[in-house]
Amino acid sequence: MNEANGTLLEIENLRVLYEVRGVRAPAVDGVDLTLRAGDALGLAGESGCGKSTLALACLGLLPRNATVEGSIRFLDTEVVGAKPGRLRALRWAGISMVFQGAMNAFNPVRRVGDQVVEAILLHEGVSRSEARSRMQELFEHVGIAPRRAADYPHEFSGGMRQRVMIAMALACDPPLVIADEPTTALDVMIQAQILNLLAQLREERNLALLVITHDLSVLAQVTDRVAVMYAGRIVEEGSATELLTTPRHPYTKSLVSAFPVVGDPASRGIPAGLPGDPPDPAARPPGCAFHPRCPAAFEPCDTIDPVLERHGSRLAACHLVAEEEEA
Amino acid sequence: MSAQATRSARSVRLTRRIEAFKSSARLFASNRMGVAGLAILTVFVILALFADVLAPESRLSVTHAPGAPLEPPSAQFWLGTDELGRSVLDLVIQGSQISLLVGFLATAISILIGALVGITAGYFGGWTDVILMRLTDWFLVVPFLPLAIVLAALLGRGLFVIAFVIGIVTWPGTARVVRAQVLTLKERPYVERARALGASDRQIIGRHILPNVFPLIFANTILVVAVAILTEATLSFLGLGDPFSVSWGSILESAFAEGAISLGAWWYLVPPGLCIVLVVLGFTMCGYAFDEILDPRLRER
Numbered sequence: 001m002n003e004a005n006g007t008l009l010e011i012e013n014l015r016v017l018y019e020v021r022g023v024r025a026p027a028v029d030g031v032d033l034t035l036r037a038g039d040a041l042g043l044a045g046e047s048g049c050g051k052s053t054l055a056l057a058c059l060g061l062l063p064r065n066a067t068v069e070g071s072i073r074f075l076d077t078e079v080v081g082a083k084p085g086r087l088r089a090l091r092w093a094g095i096s097m098v099f100q101g102a103m104n105a106f107n108p109v110r111r112v113g114d115q116v117v118e119a120i121l122l123h124e125g126v127s128r129s130e131a132r133s134r135m136q137e138l139f140e141h142v143g144i145a146p147r148r149a150a151d152y153p154h155e156f157s158g159g160m161r162q163r164v165m166i167a168m169a170l171a172c173d174p175p176l177v178i179a180d181e182p183t184t185a186l187d188v189m190i191q192a193q194i195l196n197l198l199a200q201l202r203e204e205r206n207l208a209l210l211v212i213t214h215d216l217s218v219l220a221q222v223t224d225r226v227a228v229m230y231a232g233r234i235v236e237e238g239s240a241t242e243l244l245t246t247p248r249h250p251y252t253k254s255l256v257s258a259f260p261v262v263g264d265p266a267s268r269g270i271p272a273g274l275p276g277d278p279p280d281p282a283a284r285p286p287g288c289a290f291h292p293r294c295p296a297a298f299e300p301c302d303t304i305d306p307v308l309e310r311h312g313s314r315l316a317a318c319h320l321v322a323e324e325e326e327a
Numbered sequence: 328m329s330a331q332a333t334r335s336a337r338s339v340r341l342t343r344r345i346e347a348f349k350s351s352a353r354l355f356a357s358n359r360m361g362v363a364g365l366a367i368l369t370v371f372v373i374l375a376l377f378a379d380v381l382a383p384e385s386r387l388s389v390t391h392a393p394g395a396p397l398e399p400p401s402a403q404f405w406l407g408t409d410e411l412g413r414s415v416l417d418l419v420i421q422g423s424q425i426s427l428l429v430g431f432l433a434t435a436i437s438i439l440i441g442a443l444v445g446i447t448a449g450y451f452g453g454w455t456d457v458i459l460m461r462l463t464d465w466f467l468v469v470p471f472l473p474l475a476i477v478l479a480a481l482l483g484r485g486l487f488v489i490a491f492v493i494g495i496v497t498w499p500g501t502a503r504v505v506r507a508q509v510l511t512l513k514e515r516p517y518v519e520r521a522r523a524l525g526a527s528d529r530q531i532i533g534r535h536i537l538p539n540v541f542p543l544i545f546a547n548t549i550l551v552v553a554v555a556i557l558t559e560a561t562l563s564f565l566g567l568g569d570p571f572s573v574s575w576g577s578i579l580e581s582a583f584a585e586g587a588i589s590l591g592a593w594w595y596l597v598p599p600g601l602c603i604v605l606v607v608l609g610f611t612m613c614g615y616a617f618d619e620i621l622d623p624r625l626r627e628r
Contacts, residue, residue, distance in 0.1 A: 059523050091525035099523075104516035109538045111340075115517075118534060119524050150340040 008176055008208050009035040009058065009095075014070040014080075016053050016062065016232075018281075024067070025282035027053040029232035031070075032308075037175060040202060040209040042219035042240060044255065045229035046278050051212045052100075054229075055178045058210075059095055060087040074176070093123040096169040098162070100181035105165060106153035112164050113139070113149025119171040138167040142197060159190035166197060176208040183218055195221045216259055220244050228252045231279050231289040238314030248314065248321045250296045288319065296320050354620050361616025367609035371602070375423040382417035387573065389413075397585075397592050407594035409578075410585040418578050419598045425574035426606070429490050430556035436494025437555065438548050441501025446540065448502070449509030450532060460506070466499040475558060479567040486569045493558045501547050508540050542621045549614035553607045560603050575599040 016028040028050040035041055043051045056062050058072055060079055072079040074094055077086065099105040106115060113135055120131040136146035142163040153161060162182065169177050179198065183191040199222050202209055211223055219226050219240055226244065227237040228251065236249040247253045254274040276293040279285055285292055291301040300319050308317040311325050355361050374381065386393055392412030393404075400407045406415040448459035466474075478492045512518065513536065521531050562568055563576025564583070578599040582588075587595040 061519065061523055088525040088527065091523055093525070097520075097523050099516060099520055105520045107515075107517045107521075107535050107539070110534070118521075118526075122525050122530070147339060150343070 006036045006038075007034060008037050008039070008075065009033070009210075010071075010073045011054075011058075012071040012073075014054070014057065014068070014072060016050070016057055017067045017069070018063075019065045019067070020282075023282050025280070026232050026284075027066075027281055028057065029281075029284075031229075031232070031234055033227065033234070035176065035208055035210065037208055038202070038206045039225065040211065040223040042223035042226040043210065043212045043229060044214060044216060044219060044226060046214060048278050048281075049229045050232040051229055052180055055097070055180050055210065055212055058178060059091050059097065061091075089123070092119055092174060093172045094174055095176045095178060096172065096174045098165050098169045098177060098179040098182045100184050106161065108153055110152075111150055112153055112156065112161075116149075116164065116168045116171055119168050123172045135167075135171070138170060139164070141170070141201075142167045158186055159193065162186060162190075162194050163197065166194070166201070170201065170205070170207075173205070174207075176210065178210045178212070180212045181215075182211065182213070183215070184213075191218070192221075198222050216244060216255060228255065231284065232281060233289070233317065234308060234315070235290065235318065236314065236316045237308075242314060248311070248324075249316050249318045250294050250320065251290050254295070288317075351620055355616060358616045358619060360612045361619075364609045364612025364614075364616065367605055368613065371423055371427065371606050371609070374420055375427045378420050378424045382414070382420040384421070386417050387413055387421060397587075397590065397595070399592075400594050406598050407592065409581065409595055415578075415595055415598055418573055419575070419602055422573045422575045422578055422599060423602065425486070425569070425572045426556055426559055426576070426603070429486060429493070429559040429574065430552050430606075432487070432490035433493035433497070433555035433559065434548055434552045436491060437497040437551050438501055438544060440494065441498035441547075442505050442540070442544050444498065445502040445505025446509050446532060446536060449506035450513055450528070450536060456506075459502075463499045463502045466496065467503075471496050472561065475562060476565065476567060479562055484567060484569055486572065489559060489562060489568060490555075492562070493555050497551055497554055497558070501544070501551065504543060504547060505540055508543055509536055512536055512539050546614065546618055546621055549610055549617060553610035553614070556610070557603065557607055575603050 011031055011033040014028055014031045015026055017024045017026050019025075031050075031054060033041070043054065045051050053062070053066075057068055058074070058079060060082060062068065068080050070080065074090060077090055077094070079087070079090070082090070106112060113132070116135045116138065117128070117131045120126065120134055121128065124131075126134070135149060139146045139149055144160060144163055144167070148156070148160075156164065166182075169179075182198065183194050186194065195218060198209065198211075201207060202222070209222065211219060213219060223240050225237070226240045227234045228243070228249065229235065230251050236243065236247065236252045243252060244256060247256045251274075258273060274293060279289055279292070285302070287300070287302040287304055288294070288297075288306050291297040294301065298320070304319070306317045306319050306322070308315050309322065311321055316322075355365075389411055392408070393414065394408040394412040396408065396410050396412050398404055398408040398412070404414045404416065406419065408414055409418065444459050444463060448456040448463075475492050475496050478495065479489060482488045482492065518531060518535055521535055526534070559568070559574060560576035560579065563574050564580045566580055568574055568577050568580075576599075579596065582592070582595040582599075585592075585595070587593075
């Protein structure tokens with residue numbers, strides 16, 4: 001049923017609670033997301049706003065102290081509460097992941113090629129030599145000489161490792177790739193190369209991408225849609241260009257203004273920051289979770305929790321946006 | 328193109344492996360202690376391997392002993408004879424076979440149990456960890472020699488029993504060390520990546536955990552061999568060894584029983600004792616040398 005309209009991933013009212021010393025704190029607090037085949041969605045937000053937790057939940061990889069409520073449907077599989085065998089089959093063949101800090105995502109004592117071969121062999125009943133030749137094709141595809149497959153991870157540079165990581169993510173030809181901070185710790189040149197590679201692969205393979213980052217410039221390059229998260233919820237969602245050029249939610253505004261604008265020397269000097277920290281998930285402020293830091297907070301913000309509503313082509317959860325729309 | 332790439336990859340891999348081996352060998356060769364240890368061990372292993380040629384069992388016959396009882400060293404019997412007139416040199420050579428065999432066998436058992444318990448406890452955690460670690464603690468605090476003596480007395484006396492007993496009492500150290508390492512390894516991002524890949528626990532342990540704890544297990548093995556040989560000698564000396572085979576411990580036992588000390592028959596006591604000391608020293612020296620190779624921080628600059 002889902003396949004018919006092209007829906008790949010459907011997240012409904014997802015809540016993830018971590019239990020820490022007897023206190024259950026929601027890291028993700030009621031998120032709805034839909035991803036269709038070939039979509040590229042960016043998930044942005046500060047550290048600790050629940051982006052990575054959301055990604056791990058899609059693969060059923062959360063630690064033992066986490067409880068998941070709501071629903072994550074991938075094609076016709078319900079991920080929440082799925083049996084371990086079912087999950088293992090889904091991982092990588094259905095959804096694969098480009099991990100943040102590819103430096104550490106490789107086993108240092110095994111050759112990189114073998115680690116990619118491992119991914120193929122885990123899911124597909126092919127012979128070792130067939131898996132090897134596929135691995136070599138993948139290496140070539142991401143721009144690495146296949147003979148480097150015999151090297152160990154420490155013999156690769158950061159950018160090359162991230163390329164191999166991407167090759168690994170594509171090993172089983174999954175319809176969805178989650179990229180968690182794919183370019184963190186890479187210099188700008190390499191970052192651009194990696195992003196181009198992701199965009200190119202997406203086009204070639206009709207790949208759906210879920211890109212998680214705090215770096216908005218990354219999202220502008222590879223995604224069509226962006227969802228901004230704050231304190232475990234989506235506060236604004238819309239097309240990437242729209243959201244990044246004319247943000248409406250004060251939080252998105254401050255994220256955008258924290259980046260210097262090319263050609264605007266003023267913004268380069270002192271990028272506007274946002275004082276304060278995101279709230280402790282165990283002690284969520286009443287009303288809008290963002291109001292203690294919000295520069296535009298007004299009367300209803302500290303009592304009434306805004307809901308995510310459609311405003312034109314975008315979704316936003318903010319009293320101010322709602323008021324502006326009405327006016 | 329692809330086949331060619333495979334071949335060159337394979338040849339690159341082979342030359343690299345040879346290079347890596349050469350550089351390790353060079354490091355080992357530059358370590359005087361390691362070379363000395365290895366030299367000692369080589370001599371004893373050769374002795375053990377050719378024991379039946381150097382000291383044929385026929386010469387160890389109790390009824391047709393070649394010499395007179397307790398003869399001091401002479402041109403014919405370099406290390407004198409025992410109370411039955413057998414050459415002590417022959418006994419020591421034959422004994423090397425059993426001492427080393429039991430030592431290696433016991434080590435294999437000890438390392439196997441230790442690694443298995445350590446990896447299981449560290450990887451799965453929770454109750455598995457609690458139960459396995461309390462068991463380990465129990466084996467650690469129970470006095471080692473009395474436990475070995477009781478087990479050996481209960482299970483009977485035979486080569487394999489002795490090896491088993493030694494294995495059973497020496498594994499906890501290995502288990503502790505391996506568990507500690509596994510605890511840090513299982514939190515590494517590549518283990519999480521493997522899990523995201525859809526790998527099962529068995530695959531993660533086999534492909535990611537085991538290769539990473541292997542150097543540790545290897546270094547531990549060498550030290551356990553020394554302990555195992557020493558324990559075998561102790562048990563045999565206490566009369567708990569295999570009565571039908573000669574080992575260094577059992578030579579010491581008969582020397583002691585015959586009153587070699589009060590008779591002044593030093594040639595009967597000293598050689599097996601010295602052999603034990605030398606072999607244990609050899610293993611310990613090699614162990615330290617490997618430690619230095621595997622852990623660059625210990626290398627002298």
